[in-house]
Amino acid sequence: SLSRFRNGPINKDRTVGGLLATSGFDDLSCLSRYRTAFYRKNIPHKPSRYLIQKLRAHESLQKRCGPGTNSYRKAVEQLRSGQRSNFDQDCNYLVWISYSGLGNRILTVASAFLYSLLTNRVLLIDRGKDMEDLFCEPFPETSWLLPLDFPLTNTLANFSITSPESYGNMIKNKVGVHKGNFIYLHLDHGYNDNDKLFFCEEDQKTIQNARWLMLRSDIYFVPSLFLNSLFKDELNQLFPERDAVFHHLGRYLFHPTNPVWGLITRYYDSYLAKADEIVGIQVRVFEIDPGPFRHVLDQIISCTQNEGLLPQIVEHEIGPPATKPKSKAVLFTSLNMGYYEHIRSMYWESPTSTGEIVSVYQPSYEGYQQSERNKHNRKAWAEMYLLSLTDKLVTSGWSTFGYVAQGLGGLKPWIMFRPENRTVPNPPCRRDMSMEPCFHSPPFYDCQKKKGIDTGKLVPHVRHCDDITWGIKLV
Ligand code: GDP
DSSP, rough: OOOHHHHHOOOOOOTTTTSOSSSSOOOGGGGTTTGEEEEEEEOOOOOOHHHHHHHHHHHHHHOOOOOOSSSHHHHHHHHHHHOOOOSSSOEEEEEOOOSSSHHHHHHHHHHHHHHHHHOOOOEEEOOOHHHHHBOOOSSTTTTOOOOOOOOOTTTTOOOOOTTTTBBBHHHHOOOOOOOTTTTEESSSSTTTTGGGGGGHHHHHHHHTTSSSSOOOOOOOOOOOHHTTTTTTTHHHHHOOGGGGGHHHHHHHHBBBBBBHHHHHHHHIIIIITTSEEEEEEEEEEOOOSOOHHHHHHHHHHHHHHHSSOOBBSSSSOOOSSSOOEEEEEEEEEESSSHHHHHHHHHHHHSOOOOOOEEEEOOOOOSSSSTTOOHHHHHHHHHHHHHHTTTSSSEEEETTTTHHHHHHEEEEEOEEEESSSOOOOOOSEEOOOSSSSSOOOOOOOOOOOOOEETTTTTTSSTEEEOSSSOEEEOOO
């Protein structure tokens, strides 16, 4: 049978609840696209009919205005010349600039895509070092990759908070916006108050005048779009279940390329498929020394045991089990192998109080972050995806790597709080409020009253995050 899914009916939902278009793709060039269902449980969160319609409409926009079309050629000419001509009102563009760690990139592409959906813009992505190597094309019969001869290709990497083309600096210098301008949107965690005006209604109206927008971001800025009165009604219609935004957009957009899919499926089939339950543990330590650290190990053990995710160990062997013991597979991901090695030995050297069999695995231990290396990011992507296939997930607070896994998997994780002074936090972890990623550096500004405001307290569905108290997330 094709189904690798344990203990359950075969999931035959090739289109992921209607999210994916059924035609216009070459199946063999991207095996993962229609095969995730074999590995994923039937997840209860269904995309709304309205979201599905909107995606199909957006796909035709991408095709009609995308690379290789007349509209695209004209729009590029306009960008080169800076003329104000108004030829094809419908074809406007958002260029996503490749930047930051892989988890951050996945979250910002999803945010950029949602913004494109809301504003009817074609999303084009700068391929950077490895975007093309990691992700299949999401839109049928066109390409989302920014063509290599794009006039600003060599400039993209140099945009920064000081660029005169940034929206913040255009405001500061009182530069008007017309069709022939492009605007650089600096939505990086270190952005300034003028850049943050992006989130205000009046500024959005101005920004929409530009045919071309260039976006550089490392933050999941979706929650603030829900606070903007221009978008909020549409968003409520698109996502009646508000904490499933990244869940749906992520499964729509991010399909591992065949080499990455091979890493995922070979690992899953070899080590995880036969277990009764899979527990994922994502360990991300934000310290300068590589570790392993005793307090991190203690935190993992107390979190998983207090929360009943893994069994306690006992000193003496208990009698032979009456029934076949339950098997648990633990999937670790970490740059360091110390935590996995310790826990694996622990469950080898001692019996468990429940008689459960605990097998412990970790696909890689790369030592340190090497975001520019190809194979390294293939593994990082495969590991995020494998974590998303687990039944229960423990993540490290602050980490976008964990956010991607929880969102794709539809999993509300147990978040391990970030330790301070190298001590185990109390409690060591807590079940998260929702599966949505946290927006780490939101604006705290009331656009109407032009003064500071706590944006985590305005509406019940946008709350402060558990792991980063000043962050906000959809719940
Ligand atoms: P964040 O820094 O935790 O928010 O996550 P990012 O994904 O943005 O950046 C961390 C980068 O470090 C990843 O993209 C990987 O390159 C690497 N990395 C961190 N943790 C792991 C891990 O558990 N496994 C692998 N293979 N790479 C990791």
